Amino acid sequence: MTGPLALTVNGQKRRPPDVPDDERLLDTLRWRLGLKGTKEGCRTGDCGACTVLVDGETTLSCLTLTHEVAGQSITTIEGIGDDAVGRRVQEAFASESALQCGYCTPGFVVALTGVLREVGPNAPSSAVLDGLQGNLCRCTGYLAIRRAVERAREAKR
Numbered sequence: 001m002t003g004p005l006a007l008t009v010n011g012q013k014r015r016p017p018d019v020p021d022d023e024r025l026l027d028t029l030r031w032r033l034g035l036k037g038t039k040e041g042c043r044t045g046d047c048g049a050c051t052v053l054v055d056g057e058t059t060l061s062c063l064t065l066t067h068e069v070a071g072q073s074i075t076t077i078e079g080i081g082d083d084a085v086g087r088r089v090q091e092a093f094a095s096e097s098a099l100q101c102g103y104c105t106p107g108f109v110v111a112l113t114g115v116l117r118e119v120g121p122n123a124p125s126s127a128v129l130d131g132l133q134g135n136l137c138r139c140t141g142y143l144a145i146r147r148a149v150e151r152a153r154e155a156k157r
């Protein structure tokens with residue numbers, strides 16, 4: 001089946017035409033909707049660069065068919081700062097300089113936002129880090145990212 005489908009992306013209704021059944025959400029976001037902040041890394045579910053939120057759940061857009069998420073609410077890095085948790089995570093990454101090339105950063109920011117919303121305040125650090133196990137960074141050695149995670153987590157209290 002091909003044809004228009006209704007998506008809600010960052011709070012806006014979008015109707016990309018002629019999306020094939022087998023098109024991945026990652027490609028729809030980047031190439032049809034122009035939301036290039038969602039990055040393509042491995043395309044096999046192993047790096048987390050393509051992470052978005054679907055109805056608030058962290059989701060790998062490279063492993064998700066666009067038609068599967070019709071009618072659901074999708075949040076990409078472009079919309080992650082629209083709420084307080086997402087803004088805090090962005091600020092934490094900036095404050096801790098938790099990036100080098102930045103390619104993995106949208107995935108980390110989106111994933112951490114989703115995790116912090118899910119585990120709630122006062123969750124132990126280990127629970128937050130567990131939620132980020134699928135996100136890889138080739139540059140930073142993770143120390144600055146861990147500081148950003150702690151900053152964002154502690155700011156929630």
Ligand code: FES
Binds near residue numbers: 045063
């Ligand atoms: S591009 Fe989706 S997990 Fe790597």
Ligand code: FES
Binds near residue numbers: 103105136137138140
């Ligand atoms: S900052 Fe370069 S891959 Fe993470």
